[in-house]
Amino acid sequence: MRHEHFIKQHMLNIRNGIKVSFTVPTETTYHKPTVPPRYTPVLQSRGNRKPSVKSPFNWRGAQPSLDGERVMHFESSIELKAGRILRADRNVVELREQWPTVKYLGADGKMHKHTFDFWLRLKCGKRISVAAKPKDIVVSSGLLDILRRIYRMGVADYADSISLVTEAFANAAANANAEWILLSRRNRNEEEYQAAREFVAGMSGPMRFWDMLIVTPLVAYRRTAIWNLIDEGVLQPVEAGRITDASLLVKGN
Known part of the structure; x- marks a missing residue:
């Protein structure tokens, strides 16, 4: 936590009557999960593409899959946060990233390919292909037009609907709550x-x-x-x- 954030939180605690003890305990407190954690070899992603390791513009990295057995690659902060939020959602029973890759007819009359950032299946069985993009460039990037063209050509083979995720969904508050939920499940x-x-x-x-x-x-x-x-x-x-x-x-x- 940054120094200024710590001061802000301390002042908020005082305002809310929350008295936090800063006494250093004599013993370390460890998590005591009823089900001990398993450590198994990490499997490769099921995605169709792996983003480049570095970028001067966006975040790059990987997070655990929904079942914790595989890696899920991300190439932006929105994808990272959206992945966490979806993993924390109990209605999501299956989650893949960088899948599926579909063909669509572009404005130039030629066939093009688009890879969705996420694909998920809900408890009710509904399948959703998800594109993630900052709201400021949704239109300028041409993503809306691409999604419309894909939907008009039919998505029944791999999804029941198409959705768009921006920072309105993948926001800091929802991400923080998801982090706590995922941590608490494990422990x-x-x-x-x-x-x-x-x-x-x-x-x-x-x-x-x-x-x-x-x-x-x-x-x-x-x-x-x-x-x-x-x-x-x-x-x-x-x-x-x-x-x-x-x-x-x-x-x-």
Whole structure:
């Protein structure tokens, strides 16, 4: 965390009545997942293309696939964030990047190829091909025209619909929430989860995230459990946006 961000967060904590202890503990607190992590050889991406390793304009790199067995390449910050958000979404049961590659008839009358940034399948069975692009260049890049042409030619062989993702979807708040959800899934402790679920069972109205943490001796374990509850829809924020210690949570529907 940058120095100025730390100061801002500290001032926000004071304003919200959140008293964080800066005492250095005598012992290190480690995650204690009920299911120990598995470390297996990482499989190659199932995408049709691998972006270049470096770029002077966009981010480059890889993140885990939905099942954690493969790598998923990305070539922009929007793709990185969108990948995390989609992985954290429990409605998504299958996710691929840089796939499929389809042909379409261009404005010049010639056939061209386009590779979608993501392809996903939802619990309901719906398949969606997703293009990711910054909103400022969606039109100037010609992407909208390309997607229209592809859709008119028919997409039934590989998808049920086409979608466009910009930073309106892949924003910093949604990305931060997705990071916490993915981390908490990996470190879920069933005993702590059940204790947290029993604690929130008696809620009759909104309760602050921080107030759910300070009732336990180890805040880190309860924080993971609360995020598990958010992940499963047992709890949900009152307001949209980034979930912080000051966020109000209510029971899910």
